[in-house]
Amino acid sequence: MPLQTFLLVLRRDLKVAFRRISEWSHPLLFFIAVSALFPLALSPERLAMTPGESELFGLQSLGIGVIWMGALLASLMGLDRLFLNDIEDGSLEQLMLGPAPLLSVVYGKLAAHWLVSALPLVILVPLVGLSYRLTPGATAMLALSLLIATPVLTVLVAIGAALTVNLRGATAIIGLLVLPLVSPALIFGARATVLALDAESAAGPLYFNASLAIVAVSLGPVAIAAALRAALE
Amino acid sequence: MSEFLAMGGHGSYVWTAYGITLAILLWNLWSAGAMLRRNLRRAARETAADEPARRPKVSQLEGE
């Protein structure tokens, strides 16, 4: 039952997402456009952010920052779709009343959200790597650390969404709740990439993010299910 | 005394830190008490407002 439910919800959410292609493709294209324009907007001297730094380093740091911000924004995108739509049309309550375990439903929705928001980003990494002239090592590390950190972002953002699901003006509060919670994952992910850029071992931050991911993915959905139940009581 | 205030040249750091901490303590002391007083006042108002409804009318009792 749990696995069936998970796969069912996953497929259904993916289908819904693909029907509304513009919802997820527009932000993605926007991100591509913006990240391509960033280096053009800044003159070469500006890119060397401190005296003594080379312009190349400035450009690379900028690229790392841009894509991690992109990861954060991507996880925030489609927040409404995550739970609100299903609550509004009553399907979530139906699912909760039925025999299907709510936890599996939550996992299915999270997986769909991750596939739609984070996976395209990871695929884009080589492109970003090229335009910001990252070293191959840094590009690989960027992809790996994104792969590890984006599930954490998805889970934490979903917790925020579940807690505020029935509130008006929920988006503002989600920002206050979620942004601090995701900052460790972002900080260490960016750090791992920068270390790889300097050809140093990024093991430390990477392991931290990995343990964060394990904890978040295993325990987060429990909190989400509890929050949904509490909100719909 | 002036040596005490100067704190080896770091006087501004030490006293600012202690001052901010003191301010936080004082605010907390005031705020907790103010909250209780405000809630008690509101409870008293609500109790007083209910009074006329709770007491039975005297004329009804006399009639029995």
Place this chain on the structure above:
Amino acid sequence: MKLPVWFHRFGSPPWVYGFAGACVPWLLICGVLAIAIGAYWGLAIAPTDAVQGEVYRIIYIHPQTAYIGMMAYTLMGIAAGIGFIWRIKLAHAVAVGAAPIGATFTFGALITGAIWGRPTWGTYWEWGDPRIMFELLLLFLFLGYLALRAAFDDRDKADRVSAILAVVGVVNVPIIHFSVDWWNSLHQTATVMQLDDPAMDPEMLVPFLIMVGGFTLLFYGLLFRRLQAGIVERESGARWLRELVEGAAS
């Protein structure tokens, strides 16, 4: 299982109100006294530090405020969790009482830390220092808890939803504590918490511990006061409360 009487008493709002009210003056007075003594001791009597000179004296307030913030959050998380699982309103009232105290003390810890950092580390702030980052996260968790509560009109729903946030955030407290061991950071590793051989000079340790004790007593005094306020708010309309305020009015 037959529970002792005192356990049931703790579930009774009027009893807790009275108990807390009796404790508050003692806790506050002893706490303030201890802080006054400790502060004077730390500022005027304790010897000068070999490395940092006089500015080290911030050690008598900074770790204490940070510790109170962490204790407040742990208490808040546990109380909110208990309130959520066993649906005990008083537990939620404890959590709500702890939040503003924890938030203000955590804020104080960040500020005093920044002030202390300038002359010793050369910088007020360091994005990427683990302990600073997680302490800032703690502040946001407190504010988030209060903001989330405020967004709900129904108090029971506010209790339950914010409790989830409180419990999820508890994991941050041990992270703050162990962060100095796990990463290289500007902060030094624990010196006082090694009970077998504390590395702090005894002449400095005494006022340090006095301040810790004073802040703790003060925290509980403040918490009990706020708990009383929370009980009065939640018990609006109850017979015992009516009699209490009528008695006070006459």
